[in-house]
Amino acid sequence: MSLKGKRIGFGLTGSHCTYDVVFPEIEKLVNEGAEVIPIVTFTVQNTNTRFGKGEDWVERIVQLTGHQVIDSIVKAEPLGPKLPLDCMVIAPLTGNSMSKLANALTDSPVLMAAKATIRNHRPVVLGISTNDALGLNGVNLMRLMATKDFYFIPYGQDAPDKKPNSMVARMSMIRETILEAIQGRQIQPVIVERFRDPE
Numbered sequence: 265m266s267l268k269g270k271r272i273g274f275g276l277t278g279s280h281c282t283y284d285v286v287f288p289e290i291e292k293l294v295n296e297g298a299e300v301i302p303i304v305t306f307t308v309q310n311t312n313t314r315f316g317k318g319e320d321w322v323e324r325i326v327q328l329t330g331h332q333v334i335d336s337i338v339k340a341e342p343l344g345p346k347l348p349l350d351c352m353v354i355a356p357l358t359g360n361s362m363s364k365l366a367n368a369l370t371d372s373p374v375l376m377a378a379k380a381t382i383r384n385h386r387p388v389v390l391g392i393s394t395n396d397a398l399g400l401n402g403v404n405l406m407r408l409m410a411t412k413d414f415y416f417i418p419y420g421q422d423a424p425d426k427k428p429n430s431m432v433a434r435m436s437m438i439r440e441t442i443l444e445a446i447q448g449r450q451i452q453p454v455i456v457e458r459f460r461d462p463e
Contacts, residue, residue, distance in 0.1 A: 355391030
């Protein structure tokens with residue numbers, strides 16, 4: 265199965281240290297012929313870190329996908345019945361956004377895009393990147409794993425010796441996860457030894 269011609273929403277949340285791993289995967293989707301629609305949270309747009317400036321990341325994803333970013337809740341809402349996606353990806357998905365998504369809070373363009381996609385019973389693929397997946401946020405992670413139409417990029421502990429509660433998705437498996445999700449299947453295994461995965 266190919267992703268050529270598929271409309272893929274791609275949401276970025278504020279795990280800035282993960283973008284360098286995610287962007288090559290977006291490029292692969294584009295090169296395969298998928299139409300990738302970029303969606304960014306307010307944090308992505310407005311935060312400058314040692315990993316880069318928000319405006320530079322936004323400009324980079326525009327150049328990569330050939331589409332202007334969806335950067336407001338109002339712009340994201342039509343991704344429901346009016347302009348449906350074949351699949352929505354959120355990678356990286358921070359613990360903050362994950363907790364909101366699990367509790368039906370819609371306060372960012374990315375979360376609105378996910379809500380709009382779920383309205384159509386289309387798959388939403390999640391690539392977590394959170395320091396508290398095995399802490400307080402564990403309940404939200406499990407809630408999403410048990411909810412219809414959500415699919416997870418395989419994930420595992422990224423630094424168990426230093427950050428025992430932290431888990432990060434194996435972003436190199438974005439494409440494979442999308443292919444399975446479009447067919448209504450969760451790629452397996454979903455729990456992997458992330459810290460041994462060569463990047």
